[in-house]
Amino acid sequence: MLNLNNKVSIITGASSGIGKATAILFSKLGSDLVILGRDEKALDETISKCNTKTKIIKIIGDVKRSEIQLKLVTECLTNFGKITTLVNNAAVFRLSSILNTKIEEYDEVMNTNLKSVLQLTQLCAPHLIKEKGTVINVSSIAGTKSFQNLLPYSMSKAALDQFTKCVALELADKGVRVNSVNPGTIETNIHRRAGYTEEQYKTFLERCKTTHALGRTGQPDEVANTIAFLASDLSSFTTGEIIHVDGGRHAMTPR
Known part of the structure; x- marks a missing residue:
């Protein structure tokens, strides 16, 4: 059976959506936890x-800040003595294209979604090596498929x-496994935070019934289940994998 007994996990972006469900x-x-949110x-x-x-340790702060990244690692080691699992989930979502992307916006997206992942993974790596641990990065279908008006996010x-x-x-x-999950449209607040009105979001979700092969959007728990599998010993021979949790959207081709 799937279990995370004796695991100690750091999860970023745990205050909502996929991070919360995870x-x-x-x-x-x-699993014992160190969770981060703003x-x-x-x-x-x-x-x-x-x-x-x-046992859960909460850290309040922005994952982009190096002192917060260091605090995550320090608190985890102080309270639990080890790090077995890192879930890099925190991200920002912005709607913009080559015609209107502001450099400040680009920097925010890249620093949150990519630079912070590199920095935190570097800090955790020596401790993950000791435990032969795992890293799970929460990516997106936008990493493997191209969409308009999602330029910095997709990059x-x-x-x-x-x-x-x-x-x-x-x-x-060194015995450390690293994998990604790439969700399709998951019903969280990420689109609302990007500027969708309730009416726009309702229309978007309705349209997603036609863009996902299973005919619906996904739920945070469905992504969390895959993350848990990758964090568990059941996935002991899985590394370097990009796993779509997207209702088949990545396999679809317009006709």
Whole structure:
């Protein structure tokens, strides 16, 4: 059976969406947690739904900040003595094209979705090597398929996929596995935060019934299940993999 007993996991972006669902599931499967989010109230809501037997350390802050990254690692080692699992989930989503992307916006997306992942993974790597641990990066279908008006976001996720495969090769002989999950449209608040009105979001979700082979959008729990599998010993021979959790969207071709 799938379990994460004796695991100690760092999860970024755990205050909502996929990160929240992953933290809750990991706790129920037996992993102790260090979770990061910018909204303390939302992070407390995540904790309230976790297994009460699980020990959880919460860190409030922005994953882009190097001092926050260091605090994540330090608090994990201080409280648990090890790091077995890193889930790089925190990300920002912006709607912009080559015609209107601002450099400041590009920097925000790349620094959050890519640079922070590299920095935090570097900090965790020596400790993951000791435990023969795992890294799971939350990427996107936008990393493997091209879409209009998602330029910086898609660039960041495509680079994240290449990061996953390169680091998987670099750490394989040290017993550390590195994989990505690439969700399709998952019902979270990420689109609302990018500027969708409720009416626009409702229209978007309805259209997604035709763009995903299974005829629907996904739920955060469905992505969390795959992340948990990759964090568990059941995936012991899986590394460098890019796993779409997208209802078949990546396989579709317009006709």
